[in-house]
Amino acid sequence: MLRSRTIAAAPVRSASVTWQVITDLVADTVAASAALARSDAEQAMEVAAPIGRMLIAGGHLDRCPLTLVAGLVHCEIGTVSGTAALSAEENLSPIPGAASATTFTIHLPAPDPFAVVVAEVAAGHPRLSDVLPLAPEARSAAGTGSLVDMNALRKEVAGR
Amino acid sequence: MTISTHTLVYTRVHTATHLTEVILGAIGDILADLGIAYSDFTRGWEQNENAIQAWITEGSLDQVVLECHQPSGTVDPVIEFPVAYTTTGAGDAEFTASRARLARFRAKLDRVPAGTTYRLFCTFAGRPHTPQPGWSPGTRASTDGLRGITFGTLGRAPHASAGMRYLHS
Numbered sequence: 001m002l003r004s005r006t007i008a009a010a011p012v013r014s015a016s017v018t019w020q021v022i023t024d025l026v027a028d029t030v031a032a033s034a035a036l037a038r039s040d041a042e043q044a045m046e047v048a049a050p051i052g053r054m055l056i057a058g059g060h061l062d063r064c065p066l067t068l069v070a071g072l073v074h075c076e077i078g079t080v081s082g083t084a085a086l087s088a089e090e091n092l093s094p095i096p097g098a099a100s101a102t103t104f105t106i107h108l109p110a111p112d113p114f115a116v117v118v119a120e121v122a123a124g125h126p127r128l129s130d131v132l133p134l135a136p137e138a139r140s141a142a143g144t145g146s147l148v149d150m151n152a153l154r155k156e157v158a159g160r
Numbered sequence: 161m162t163i164s165t166h167t168l169v170y171t172r173v174h175t176a177t178h179l180t181e182v183i184l185g186a187i188g189d190i191l192a193d194l195g196i197a198y199s200d201f202t203r204g205w206e207q208n209e210n211a212i213q214a215w216i217t218e219g220s221l222d223q224v225v226l227e228c229h230q231p232s233g234t235v236d237p238v239i240e241f242p243v244a245y246t247t248t249g250a251g252d253a254e255f256t257a258s259r260a261r262l263a264r265f266r267a268k269l270d271r272v273p274a275g276t277t278y279r280l281f282c283t284f285a286g287r288p289h290t291p292q293p294g295w296s297p298g299t300r301a302s303t304d305g306l307r308g309i310t311f312g313t314l315g316r317a318p319h320a321s322a323g324m325r326y327l328h329s
Contacts, residue, residue: 011255011295011317014213015185016206021291050202054192057185082178082255086170087180113192113266 002074002136004065008088009079015056019049021092022077028094032070033101034156044106044127051114051121064109067133071101074136084144101131107133123134174311175317176216178255180209182315183224183241183245183322186262187280190239193266196228204266204294206314208280215282216320219245220289225281227301230273237270237328245320257315262324265311272327303327 005025009018023045031038045052055061056079065078075095080088098104107129110118115130122130164326175238184205191198215221223242227235311324 002255010181011174014209015181016209022240050199050205053205054202055187057181058189059185059257081181082257083253086174086253086255113189158311 001072001097002076004076004078005091005095006088006124007077007079007092008085008090009056009061009081011082011083012085012088012152015053018056018079019045019052022052022066023049025077025092025095029068029075029098030070030101030104030120031065031074032094032096032098033104034041035102036098036104039128041082041106044125047125048106048108048121048128051108051117055109055111055114060109060111060114064111066109067107068095068104069133070098070104072097073104074133105133107131170255170318172217172219172319173213174255175319176213178257178317179216179243179315179320179322180213183212183258184209185257185259186241186314186324187224187226187239189262189266190226190269191278193267193269194228194272194276195274196272196278198278199280201280206291207294211295212282214292215284215289216243218290219320220284220287222283222285222287225300226281227273227279227281229277229279229301231275232273234329235303236306237272237326238301238303238306240325240327241314242323242325243320244323246318255315255317258313260316262311265326269326305329 007018007021026045027038027041030036030041059081061079062081065076068077070076075096104127106127108118108122110130117131121130171312179283221243223240226239228237229235237329281298306327309326314324315322
């Protein structure tokens with residue numbers, strides 16, 4: 001299921017503090033899995049921090065959120081800036097669904113003019129990606145999250 | 161579940177935070193657009209963020225200046241971000257940024273040769289200001305011979321606003 005979280009950026013928080021809030025949210029979510037280490041998420045976010053702060057300050061994360069994919073978690077995390085940030089409602093609790101995760105990926109947005117730099121940053125940590133994630137439905141169809149192979153079921157039904 | 165709602169109370173710090181991010185965000189976009197290496201800029205981000213925010217909060221910052229130093233020694237373009245303060249601190253509780261207009265403006269910027277570097281200045285127009293870590297006195301390059309294009313207001317907040325002026329040959 002596609003979820004989304006919105007974090008208040010400036011004028012409520014500086015870009016640095018906003019990135020730290022996002023880092024904590026990602027790390028808290030990943031830490032729910034017994035197979036994953038919180039420190040791994042923190043390290044990945046630290047690698048992405050230089051470009052992450054710029055994306056926040058430039059307002060890019062308002063329009064192009066990053067996406068955390070971990071087990072059943074498929075969550076877009078974006079920011080809200082300006083006047084709207086002052087009245088933004090935030091949910092900073094860990095995103096549910098990561099308990100069974102065995103791996104995770106933080107998909108970074110690559111808006112113009114940062115595509116090349118985001119690709120370089122993403123190459124710097126195995127948990128980062130500059131590629132848009134598959135939609136949750138597509139992941140299920142690929143067999144990564146569904147208990148039922150819908151394609152096989154359709155073929156079976158069609159064959160009767 | 162932890163849900164928090166920020167209230168509609170704003171202070172000079174909110175104004176400073178907003179304008180700092182608008183200015184630094186614009187500089188980041190411009191450096192990336194021009195293809196100028198900006199690893200130093202990202203490495204010193206928090207230091208610059210803290211300094212500019214403190215100077216806007218105390219009302220001392222006159223402008224932030226981005227100089228582009230070409231390998232030939234030419235300094236071109238120069239982009240100025242002047243900050244104007246309102247005396248009353250009144251006005252609408254509006255925190256705005258002209259980011260879409262900035263994106264269109266960036267598309268018109270002159271290209272710079274490979275190897276161009278940048279320098280960042282803050283000026284104070286004679287106002288006393290608190291020293292900030294990582295910042296030391298410096299001398300701006302001359303802008304003689306450069307033509308100016310005024311972008312207008314880049315960001316606006318209750319206690320101050322930030323503009324942009326593009327100087328090029």
